Amino acid sequence: MDPTQVQAPKQLSKRIVPPKPLLSAAVVVGFVALLFVIEGVDTALGHSLDDDGVIPRDFSQWDNLIWYPLLHAGWSHLTGNAVPLxxxxxxxxxxxxxxxxxxxxxxxxxxxxxxxxxxxxxxxxGASGLIFGYLAFLLVRGIFARAPWQIVVAVLVFVAYGWALWGVLPGQPGVSWEGHLFGAVGGVLAAWGVARDARRVPTPTPASLPM
Incomplete structure (x- = not known):
């Protein structure tokens, strides 16, 4: 096995720029564009899709977990999420x-x-749970991965979006602080998992290198 391939997960865990930035940009832009298409359909249907979000402790609506971040309560809700997303x-x-x-x-x-x-x-x-998750992921991944440049990026992200962390607290009428809070928890868990998987990759020893 090529030792550079063995080290790939560790290298990826410490990157700050995507390995294929144009493809990454296309995927993220495509996802946000999909949200606008869905909101257009919802508007045409008289916002009937807005009732298909996650309904707490309702077993008959469990499948709404699949698409709740794809739905938004109007264009202002969606446009507010689009840029940070x-x-x-x-x-x-x-x-x-x-x-x-x-x-x-x-x-x-x-x-x-x-x-x-x-x-x-x-x-x-709404997709704000994803936004808070990505924010938390970016803020802590450098610490878990022991990657100084990722910590620098985290500081910049915090300066730009740290104010949004207040959204994990209750008290804002009409705002799903629960989605924000548990999205952030998911981001921390994801950062921990990425760093853990990277540490599990063994470092090649001279005896294991190809001749």
């Missing part, structure tokens, strides 16, 4: 698109399950 989503692809998909899945499920378990009775929708 583009910026933080792109930065979160630095470990490659496979890792990004795994990180997104952890955040998506953590946010949705947290809402379902402890959320207030309502239909919870």
């Amino acid at each position: 583009l910026v933080l989503g792109f930065l979160a692809t630095s470990g490659g698109l496979k890792q990004f998909a795994q990180v997104t899945a952890v955040i998506w499920l953590a946010s949705g399950l947290g809402i379902w378990l402890v959320g207030s009775t309502a239909s919870h929708i």
